[in-house]
Amino acid sequence: MSQPFENLPTTPRSSELIDKAFSRAARAGRAKDGFDAQSSMLQTAANICSDNLENVVTEWPDFDGLDPFYRDLADAVLAGETAIGSEDQRGVDALRQHLSEVTWASRKAADIRGEYHTKLRNASDVDHARKLRKQAFARLADVVEQVEDSLLAIAAAREALRDLPDIRPDEPTIVVAGYPNVGKSSFVNSVTRASNEINSYPFTTTEIHVGHVEDDHIRYQLVDTPGLLDRPPQERNEIESQAVSALEHLADAVLVLVDASGECGYPIEVQLELRDALCERFAEVPVLTVANKADRSRDVEADHYMSVTEDENVETVLAAAIEAVDYEPELPFEE
Template structure:
């Protein structure tokens, strides 16, 4: 997953301590002007390299992050930190925008540490040892000040890393069927029945239950089938703002939505409420095929649906899957053969 291997981001204090302690060791190995130059070069290189590595470890959200993960990340990053634009007017920035601004500030700090290094190294070459020591101390103070200025941004970046690294691993490039409907209508049973999904569960950070994720193949094409408890199992008005944004992210992932209904009423929700949820999902996923499936057909078919099935008995399950595959009409990219 794109955020899984992000490294821990150091705080300003950790970075300064690391740089100066390494610099002291390098200075002890030399003497005179050479020692002062070595200390400055070591400290500046450690600071600039670490700051640049913080930035380059992250993918480019504009070009490298699939829209599904972009919106999901934006939903999860509930940070709200005022970033100054230099005009004196601070406006709160949230989500991915706040993260990108923090990465930009850290990138700036990396450049500044290199500039300070270049400025003071030229001074150290043209002076006596006592003056060189003073210049090196001044450089250290300025380097520390630059790193301390971005401490808030370093902490925000590390918080974002901790929140995003545990996102469920879903392949946004694979054709995907999303299963929706009220609890107990048979969604997880369907996912488990048609795939090897048992145990393939993980949680979005903002839901209390794990998603169901499975895979199956048809004609050498692998399909994902996803159940999202906590998101598409209740009406939109019952979702909080973050959950609503996560549903918007699912619009980028879903190639087909199966809305399961339980006309038997055993799920505990009246069929009228189930149909209202179906209508809301159709409105939300207006650019995606949405199929209405009457499950538990061995007990009741007292609802108008496009297909009827029973996961428990296996009746028409394959028919429903084939209908979803046909609705997706996925065409794999073939190599150009001239």
């Protein structure tokens, strides 16, 4: 399952949609005469309004059907800097309300089309038909303009979500955590070699690293998340905490890297407090403590000791993480 928001189409502004509908209708009208011209113009304008508004909605994935990782991550993003929603309704719920408004407008445009087709059939002459068609155009424009705020909100949501990192929730995932400068990115880069990607969450100023390794024909995903799992929970804002909740759905194992040498700039006691908080937060999956820079200090109790710079026990730690994941691929059912 790839990033579900990256291919969302551009959301039109109300004015753009109205201009498109009426200019196409004018061309359709010029191709015919009399009553047929007015009927064709009505049909064309109403169809463009109704169909384009419907497409705005149907191009979005069903949030209830999304993997919980992407659903919670989208909720975090949309409740944050994009300011989708209000104090009473934020995030994905607010986006759903905007999509519902656009659905209403699409159906209303279709209703106007049906109502005025009937009126046009009963028009006394062409001038009367033209007057009715203009009334229909005015009502179509009014309906589309009523959902301008929703269209703008949907467009803002698209911009925020389309650049989410391409993380595969269906792949076994090892999350790498720990304070800055303990060697997390170096570890991910080392074990994934050149196969890692660098992406950003929309609500952080730091990049995340996503790498892949293959073991016994199974691809494992390693995720390093600076800005989220590199400080105590009380220092995260509400949006970052929601993103950590999303990572709970993703992680099959967590490696917490610590640096007993203190060269990272954080006392080992503080690092272990973060480790304990992560053990509590990710209680459903294995959490391994890994002492990096072990060539400089081993003065901490850990599950494994390694030195990325000295290439000491790096592959051993990776193997331990894969073993902790204990991934069993789903096999096709056999009689």
